[in-house]
Amino acid sequence: MSDATTIPAWRKSTLSDGGTGCVEVATNLPGLIAVRDSKDPSGPALAFSPTAWNNFLTSIRSGEI
Numbered sequence: 001m002s003d004a005t006t007i008p009a010w011r012k013s014t015l016s017d018g019g020t021g022c023v024e025v026a027t028n029l030p031g032l033i034a035v036r037d038s039k040d041p042s043g044p045a046l047a048f049s050p051t052a053w054n055n056f057l058t059s060i061r062s063g064e065i
Helices: 050-062
Strands: 010-012 023-026 033-039 045-048
Touching: 033 050, 045 050
Parallel strands: none
Antiparallel strands: 010 023, 023 033, 033 045
């Protein structure tokens, strides 16, 4: 039996326009943030530490990247 915390719970950003070019994020995995392309849900996913993901989001919000 699988533990529910080992199955990614994917979601699109609330800022998504509902189009097909979106990323999906799973934040329910212990110690990881997973990201994948919504057009290829069976394809690869990237995994980040929560610190790295928060640093990435901070950089985007500040306009640094």
